[in-house]
Amino acid sequence: MTQVVVVYHSGYGHTQRVAQQVAAGANGELLAIDVEGNLPEEGWNKLAAADAIVFGTPTYMGGPSWQFKKFADASSKAWYTRAWQDKVFGGFTNSASPVGDKGATLIQLQTLASQHGGIWASLGLLPSNTKGATRNDINNLGGSVGLLVQSPSDASVDEIPQGDLDTAHSYGRRVAEVAAKLRS
Template identity: 65%
Template sequence: MTSTVVVYFSGYGHTRRVAHTVAEGAQAQLVEVSENGEVSEAGWALLNAADGIIFGTPTYMGSSAWQFKRFSDATAKYWFSRGWQDKVFGGFTVSASFSGDKQVTLIGLQTLASQHGGIWVSLGLLPASTLAATRNDINNLGGSVGLIVQAPSDADASAIPAGDIKTALLYGERVAKIAARLKATS
């Protein structure tokens, strides 16, 4: 059986909702990065045993939240031993604006996965880019590197557009499916 873990930090609850949706799609376990940027020993054990890891962080000021960055830096102990070599990775980010430099954050997550010798999974969905497209459509923000989500800054997580939530579910499924496929061939 394939094991996937979603590790995320959420500042205001929006990223938490997306993490839970991605985890539902991937049938994954969740590891939350604390307000201090730490992960429990049990969380580290889940990450080390996982076949697939999906990173999640809000985009603040064009980058990952500092709490997620602290977690990222702490993964160096596994980098030295190549402990996460050949794992499947994916990532998502949330911000209030439609762009908000989310692509920069995703590239940072992709680089972290590459540093570990991992295999990155793109979103794999065509954008909803027609005149008739709405925020209820899948991949209505046109992501490709990973999942990007827009959450209004003046509303709670329930206001995340339905299209972004559907896209999150599909992305979780995609990462888990690829992890399972690669595990079956090894």
């Protein structure tokens, strides 16, 4: 069975809810980065054992949260030993605005995966970009590099648009399927 780990930081709970959907789609495991930017003690071993790693972070000021960045910097030990070489990677981000410079965050996640010698899995979905499209449609924000999610600043975690949650579930499944194909 393919092992997928979704490693994420969530500032207010929105990114955690998205991570849960990605993990459900991948039949994977959640690994939270804490408020100090650290993983639980067994976290690095879980990442080393995974076939696929999905990065998740809110977008703050055009990039990942400082907690995620601390984790990324700490991954240099895995980078030096090539511990994540040839793993499948994916990534997602969430911000309050429809655009909110989420693309810049995804490129940072994709670059981190590439530095580790990873294989990036794109979203693999056409955008819902017709006049009749709504926020409940799959990929309504039109992502391609990875998963984009919008959570308005005054919205609770229960108000994330269903289309974004469905896209998250689909992306988790895609990452797991790509990893399974490469394992066989």
